Amino acid sequence: MVPYLVALLLFGIPLMWCEWAMGRHGGVKGHGTTPGIFYHLWHNPVAKYFGVFGILITFGVGVYYIYVMSWTLAYSFFSLTGQYMGITSQTEMSLFLHSFQGVQDSVYFKGYGYTYFFYLISLALVIYVLSKGVVKGLERLAKYGMPILFIFAIILMIRVFTLGTPDPAMPENSINAGMGFMWNPDFASLKDPKVWLAAAGQVFFTLSVGFGAIQTYASYIRKKDDVALNGLSTAATNTFAEVILGGSIGIPIAVAFFGVAGTLAVAKGGAFNLGFQAMPLIFQKMPLGQVFGTLWFFLLFVAGITSAVAITQPFMAFLQDEFQLTRRKATAITGFLLFTLGQPVIFFLKHGFLDDMDFWLGTFGVTFFACIEVIVFVWLFGPRNAWEELTSGADIKVPKIFFYILTYVTPVLLFVLLGTWLYQSGLDTILMKNVSKADLPYVIGVRAMLLLMLVGMGLGIKYSFSHDRLLKRGVVREVRKPS
Amino acid sequence: MTLAGYLFLIGFWGMVLGLNIFCYVKLMKKNGKSPSA
Numbered sequence: 001m002v003p004y005l006v007a008l009l010l011f012g013i014p015l016m017w018c019e020w021a022m023g024r025h026g027g028v029k030g031h032g033t034t035p036g037i038f039y040h041l042w043h044n045p046v047a048k049y050f051g052v053f054g055i056l057i058t059f060g061v062g063v064y065y066i067y068v069m070s071w072t073l074a075y076s077f078f079s080l081t082g083q084y085m086g087i088t089s090q091t092e093m094s095l096f097l098h099s100f101q102g103v104q105d106s107v108y109f110k111g112y113g114y115t116y117f118f119y120l121i122s123l124a125l126v127i128y129v130l131s132k133g134v135v136k137g138l139e140r141l142a143k144y145g146m147p148i149l150f151i152f153a154i155i156l157m158i159r160v161f162t163l164g165t166p167d168p169a170m171p172e173n174s175i176n177a178g179m180g181f182m183w184n185p186d187f188a189s190l191k192d193p194k195v196w197l198a199a200a201g202q203v204f205f206t207l208s209v210g211f212g213a214i215q216t217y218a219s220y221i222r223k224k225d226d227v228a229l230n231g232l233s234t235a236a237t238n239t240f241a242e243v244i245l246g247g248s249i250g251i252p253i254a255v256a257f258f259g260v261a262g263t264l265a266v267a268k269g270g271a272f273n274l275g276f277q278a279m280p281l282i283f284q285k286m287p288l289g290q291v292f293g294t295l296w297f298f299l300l301f302v303a304g305i306t307s308a309v310a311i312t313q314p315f316m317a318f319l320q321d322e323f324q325l326t327r328r329k330a331t332a333i334t335g336f337l338l339f340t341l342g343q344p345v346i347f348f349l350k351h352g353f354l355d356d357m358d359f360w361l362g363t364f365g366v367t368f369f370a371c372i373e374v375i376v377f378v379w380l381f382g383p384r385n386a387w388e389e390l391t392s393g394a395d396i397k398v399p400k401i402f403f404y405i406l407t408y409v410t411p412v413l414l415f416v417l418l419g420t421w422l423y424q425s426g427l428d429t430i431l432m433k434n435v436s437k438a439d440l441p442y443v444i445g446v447r448a449m450l451l452l453m454l455v456g457m458g459l460g461i462k463y464s465f466s467h468d469r470l471l472k473r474g475v476v477r478e479v480r481k482p483s
Numbered sequence: 484m485t486l487a488g489y490l491f492l493i494g495f496w497g498m499v500l501g502l503n504i505f506c507y508v509k510l511m512k513k514n515g516k517s518p519s520a
Binding site for chain 1: 487488505510
C-alpha cells in the first residue's frame, strides 16, 4: 500500500486533473477523444497518432471488462439459487469458478454454456445502452443503486471485521492477518519495479486515469465549468469505494479463509478471480446471506454496466466525432468488434489470454499512456498553459505545489518507473520468457490482436484527419451531438 | 497486523475520508445547499 499511496498522490490525482482539463479543452474544439484533443494541444502532424492509445486502451479493456462484468450477473444468479452454498474451501471455490468459466469441467458446470449465456446478456445490455443513448436511465438506476451498494459494503465490512478466525485450528488465517497483509508496510518490496508498476496500474484502474475515458466525459462540460473540484471529488470517492470499502472486504476474507499463500495463489490464477472466490464465503456466514449475495452481485453488475459504457464511449465518440457516423452505425461497429474480439477472451481464458491482455492494457498500457498524455498536456501544450487550463473556472484553489508535481515529478517518475521495469523485467515479459509452451501461441495471439487493433485505429485516425482537412476547407460540415 | 500497519491504515483512511468530506462540503456550497441539509 506504500507504493499505492505514493502513486495516488504523485500520479493519480495530478493525472485526474490533467484528463479533466484536456477533455474540457478538446470538447470546446469539437473533439471528445484523445487523437483530436492531442491534435489541438500540440500542433504537430504526429500528435493525433499518440492519441490512438486513448482509444485502444479504453476499447481493449472494454472487450474483456464486459466478460468479467458478466460474472457478477452470473454470481447474482448463483446466490439466488444457492448454487455455491456449502462450499467453504479454496479448492472447491476455485473449482466452482473455473468450471463456470469453462476452464475445466466439474460437478458444478460443464462446458462454456453458462459463462457464454451470461456474457451474451451483458454484451447485449451494453450495446442496448450505447444504441439507445439511455445513459440517463442508467444514471438514474445508478443514483439509487450506488448508495445501496455503499450501504451494503459498510454492512459487509462490519461483518468482515467481526469474523475473527473462521477456523480455530488455523489461527494464522484471520481477518487481522488479512488486514496486516494489506496494510503492514513491506519496505523490502519497494525495491521491486514490478510492485510499483502494479501499484501505479491499480491506482490508474481505480481512478480510471490513463485510459482516455475521462477526457470523453469531460469533453461535454462547458469552457467555464470547474474541473479541479470535479477531478478531486472523483478521485476521493473512487478511492474510498475501492480501497477503504473494497480493500476491507475481499482480501481480508480471502486471507481469513485461504491464508496468505492461498490468496496469492488465487490472485496468480487470474487477475479478477479473487472477489468471486472470496465474496461467496462471507455471504455464507451472514443471516440472509443469499439475499445479500444476490443483491450485492447484481448491484456490482449495474455499476459494471455504467463503467462498460464509460470505457466504450470513447470509441463511439471517435466514430461519431471524427467519421461523422450516426449513433446507430457507430453502435453497430462497436458491438460487432466487442463481440468478435471478446471470443478469444472467453475461449482462451485458461491459456492466460485475458490476463496478458489485462497486463498490456490495464497495467503497462495505462502507465505508458499516462506518460504520453502528461508530456503532451504539460510539456508540449506548455506548463503555464496547462496550469491555466486546469485552474480556469476552478471551484477550489489547487495548491501551487501541484504545478511542480505535474511539470516535473509526475512525468519524471513515470519515465523512471517504465524505464526501470523495462530494464529489470520488461524484456523477459516482452520476450515471453516466463510463458509455458502450451500458452505461448495464445500469448502471441494477444499481442497480434492488440497490434492489429493499434494499426487499424491508427489508419482510422489517418483517414479521419484527412477528412478533417476537408472539414477545414468547408467541403463538409461537422456535426457533433453529445450523447 | 503490526503497529506500523495500524498507523498506516489510520493515516490513509483519514486522508481519504478528509478529502471526501472536503469535496462534499465544497460541492454542497457550490450547489447552494448547506452541507448539513
